[in-house]
Amino acid sequence: MRDLVLSDVQKSYGGTRALRGASLSARSGEVHGLVGENGAGKSTLVKILSGAVRADGGSVALDGRALRPRSPQEARRAGIGTVFQELSLIPDLSVAANLLYGIEPRVRAGRISTGALHAAARDALARFELPAGDVSRPVRELRLAERQVLEIVKTLLHEPQVLILDEATSALLPEQVAWLFALVRRFAAAGGCALFISHRLAEIESLCDRVTVFRAGADVGGGAIGELPEARLVELMLGRAVERIYPPKAPAARDAEVVCELRSFGAPPRLQPLDLKLRHGELVGVGGLDGQGQAELFGALFGTVPAAGSVLLGARELRCASPAAALDAGIALVPEDRAAEGLCLTLGVRDNISLGSLGGISRLGVVDRARERRLVAGAVGELQIKVADVRDPVGGLSGGNQQKVLLSRVLARSPRLLLLYDATRGVDVGTKTEIYRLMREQAAAGVAVLFYSSDAAELAALADRVLVLHDGVVRAQLSGEISEEEIVAAAVGGRRKEAHA
Ligand SMILES: Nc1ncnc2c1ncn2[C@@H]1O[C@H](COP(=O)(O)OP(=O)(O)OP(=O)(O)O)[C@@H](O)[C@H]1O
Numbered sequence: 171m172r173d174l175v176l177s178d179v180q181k182s183y184g185g186t187r188a189l190r191g192a193s194l195s196a197r198s199g200e201v202h203g204l205v206g207e208n209g210a211g212k213s214t215l216v217k218i219l220s221g222a223v224r225a226d227g228g229s230v231a232l233d234g235r236a237l238r239p240r241s242p243q244e245a246r247r248a249g250i251g252t253v254f255q256e257l258s259l260i261p262d263l264s265v266a267a268n269l270l271y272g273i274e275p276r277v278r279a280g281r282i283s284t285g286a287l288h289a290a291a292r293d294a295l296a297r298f299e300l301p302a303g304d305v306s307r308p309v310r311e312l313r314l315a316e317r318q319v320l321e322i323v324k325t326l327l328h329e330p331q332v333l334i335l336d337e338a339t340s341a342l343l344p345e346q347v348a349w350l351f352a353l354v355r356r357f358a359a360a361g362g363c364a365l366f367i368s369h370r371l372a373e374i375e376s377l378c379d380r381v382t383v384f385r386a387g388a389d390v391g392g393g394a395i396g397e398l399p400e401a402r403l404v405e406l407m408l409g410r411a412v413e414r415i416y417p418p419k420a421p422a423a424r425d426a427e428v429v430c431e432l433r434s435f436g437a438p439p440r441l442q443p444l445d446l447k448l449r450h451g452e453l454v455g456v457g458g459l460d461g462q463g464q465a466e467l468f469g470a471l472f473g474t475v476p477a478a479g480s481v482l483l484g485a486r487e488l489r490c491a492s493p494a495a496a497l498d499a500g501i502a503l504v505p506e507d508r509a510a511e512g513l514c515l516t517l518g519v520r521d522n523i524s525l526g527s528l529g530g531i532s533r534l535g536v537v538d539r540a541r542e543r544r545l546v547a548g549a550v551g552e553l554q555i556k557v558a559d560v561r562d563p564v565g566g567l568s569g570g571n572q573q574k575v576l577l578s579r580v581l582a583r584s585p586r587l588l589l590l591y592d593a594t595r596g597v598d599v600g601t602k603t604e605i606y607r608l609m610r611e612q613a614a615a616g617v618a619v620l621f622y623s624s625d626a627a628e629l630a631a632l633a634d635r636v637l638v639l640h641d642g643v644v645r646a647q648l649s650g651e652i653s654e655e656e657i658v659a660a661a662v663g664g665r666r667k668e669a670h671a
Pocket residue numbers: 183184186187188206207208209210211212213214215566567568569570571596598
């Protein structure tokens with residue numbers, strides 16, 4: 171028996187009540203889903219269970235015994251294994267050292283031998299059906315998906331009784347998700363208790379036995395997954411019914427105006443030259459496995475990666491050798507890593523939104539505060555950014571709300587080519603609906619919109635046209651009724667299936 175019971179758990183950060191009385195009961199042998207809007211309190215609950223923060227009130231019990239870890243080490247000793255939303259690997263240490271951190275094999279006099287460490291790491295990877303590769307490589311050289319896999323294995327090596335996965339699939343490739351799901355099912359079948367948090371409801375439906383829904387810091391419903399259709403889950407999460415998540419498609423007519431054209435545009439050697447016409451009103455998506463040239467395409471368009479070929483925006487041919495030049499030309503990007511490339515986490519929501527539009531709201535170099543207030547209030551209202559005070563630092567917001575701030579800033583510049591790189595990763599379904607609506611509105615208003623998504627279901631349902639990249643070339647171009655399976659099939663192609671890509 172490894173039942174996990176949380177009753178009336180409370181936690182405040184300053185004036186923000188992150189958990190205002192949350193309860194959840196996950197049984198031994200089950201995979202329990204936890205869903206909720208951005209900011210609903212899911213990660214706060216994870217932090218309490220894993221010893222990163224202390225609850226202000228309520229109780230947590232594992233196997234009927236009170237669980238109050240005062241540190242991550244104590245939580246681990248109590249049998250809690252957590253894969254966090256933000257990875258905890260140490261970039262400069264090797265794969266082996268990260269994997270076995272704290273449980274290194276010791277040789278004479280307690281010393282660690284590199285040979286033994288590497289052998290133990292290769293052995294551990296093999297146990298999880300992963301190719302060992304070079305375990306002496308520093309983690310910083312790994313791709314995000316590989317790091318995520320490593321983090322999962324590292325957590326399981328501690329043989330936890332409760333396995334918590336907080337948005338652990340958001341960086342994984344489809345075959346890696348399948349690998350993880352098989353592991354989690356085995357873990358539960360052996361009597362473990364798994365808590366699975368994801369904004370991808372299809373994953374919740376396919377993996378979980380039961381689910382609990384959080385809204386505004388408290389549980390608002392749940393039960394067996396079979397009895398909770400997706401529409402009901404969404405209604406519980408948002409507190410309102412959503413008629414449709416994706417706006418209707420609007421494929422462009424053959425003779426619709428071309429708003430942006432790429433001619434023999436590429437980023438050698440990772441992206442071969444491609445031709446693409448973006449027509450008025452259409453949404454064009456880019457898909458494929460991680461690392462097939464998508465990042466280079468978006469980087470080249472935004473001036474962060476050297477480009478070849480030409481870009482025509484309206485009648486003008488552009489050459490953008492830097493992001494500053496791209497911004498001046500009317501190109502805006504929502505980047506992959508919002509914390510590193512997009513937002514200034516220590517600045518307030520207001521400054522983050524207005525920063526990109528200072529030219530438009532200043533006179534003689536002085537910011538017109540009234541215009542700034544209108545700009546920020548409009549953005550906060552339109553995207554329903556949850557913030558107590560617009561001067562509060564962006565770093566204290568939940569992931570989804572940070573993403574909304576970034577989008578607001580990008581849209582405030584009124585771009586002519588809008589580039590979105592996995593803009594809905596980690597974003598809740600309510601916010602996704604808003605982002606999709608905005609993308610459609612922008613396209614309808616004549617903005618060229620090109621987006622990359624790691625979520626094949628999103629590409630299929632949202633895009634009028636999907637380009638699937640593979641090894642730097644467009645392997646398939648899909649339009650009309652597009653299915654998720656078609657996209658995945660084109661992306662995977664004849665590639666050998668492997669989890670440790
Ligand atoms: N360190 C912090 N300081 C201040 N406020 C915080 C802090 N961490 C979280 N919060 C606030 O607590 C609330 C709950 O956040 P939490 O991260 O638990 O939500 P979540 O459900 O995990 O959201 P997401 O799906 O976006 O990850 C939010 O309003 C958030 O802004």
